Amino acid sequence: MDINGGPASAASTLLVVDDDGEILVLVAKFLRGHGFRVHTARNGVEMQEVLGRLPIDLIILDLMLPGTSGLDLCRSLRRVSSVPVVMLTAKGDDIDRIIGLEVGADDYLPKPFNPRELLARVNAVLRRARGDAAPAGRAGRGFSFDGWRLDTLKRELINPSGVVVDLSTGEYDLLVAFLEAPQRVLSRDFLLDAARNRIAEAFDRTIDVQVSRLRRKIGGPLDLIKTVRGAGYMFTSDVARF
Structure with missing residues (x-):
């Protein structure tokens, strides 16, 4: 059993990367309350450290980070990994969403956001990554x-x-x-x-x-x-x- 009372095999492991300590605490607490294992990082260095020692199922990544930006981190990540990425940003313009998609983000949510919408998007991206939403009865492999x-x-x-x-x-x-x-x-x-x-x-x-x-x-x-x-x-x- 994990710390949230659910079967460990069913719990996905998330990494939340944001330099805002309040957002890190609130998002991590909310997601843990819904059965996820959650790790946090404040910048690209901490993000790479976590990825180097733990298997991560999905990354929630802020666009505006000190040092290396979220866009550059996502671009670099896509060269070596297909781990799903949900990008967060205070910027909500279409051009920022487009850039996020172009560098490999799987979904995009502008701040401020409703935590339940973030939860829904995380679950949807994880379902797609696991193939759970594939049509039943598809012939062949x-x-x-x-x-x-x-x-x-x-x-x-x-x-x-x-x-x-x-x-x-x-x-x-x-x-x-x-x-x-x-x-x-x-x-x-x-x-x-x-x-x-x-x-x-x-x-x-x-x-x-x-x-x-x-x-x-x-x-x-x-x-x-x-x-x-x-x-x-x-x-x-x-x-x-x-």
Whole structure:
């Protein structure tokens, strides 16, 4: 049993990174009260120290930090890990949300925020990361296209050279949505819903940023994700299940 009275096997371990001591205490106390194991850090150095010694299931990361910013920390993290990141910031402009998505955040919540909304977003991102929200009865264990393979049991994308390509939970969900409906035009609203990635008030460029990130991951001589002006996007390759 963990300190909150729940089965240890069911408790996810979170890392909250914020230089505001009051927010750290309040958020950590609230999340522990809902069954999570919570560790805290005030800056990038402390964050890396925690990550170096503990397995973390999700990071709640403030954008404005002393020293290395949350954006730079997220960008560096994405080079070596696909651990989910929920980004917090006092900035609420669309451009800041877009930048957060571009560097690899899985969700975004501007301050001040309702703790229950943070809890809901943390749970949603964890469900996506574990694959709990995958449709029941999906045939097979994955998809193949143009030499690529997506193993949905291991949640691994393998390129034609046999190298595993890291995907954030949002990128993974978006790719699955495309692979389940190849050569069909999918609207932005459909993709937002299918990828279960409604970040704050879903704004027009949210899905565009996610598609851009995914394109970079599966880039090559072929444009596998075609923009259909005024309609949405289409995955152009043939797709097989295995």
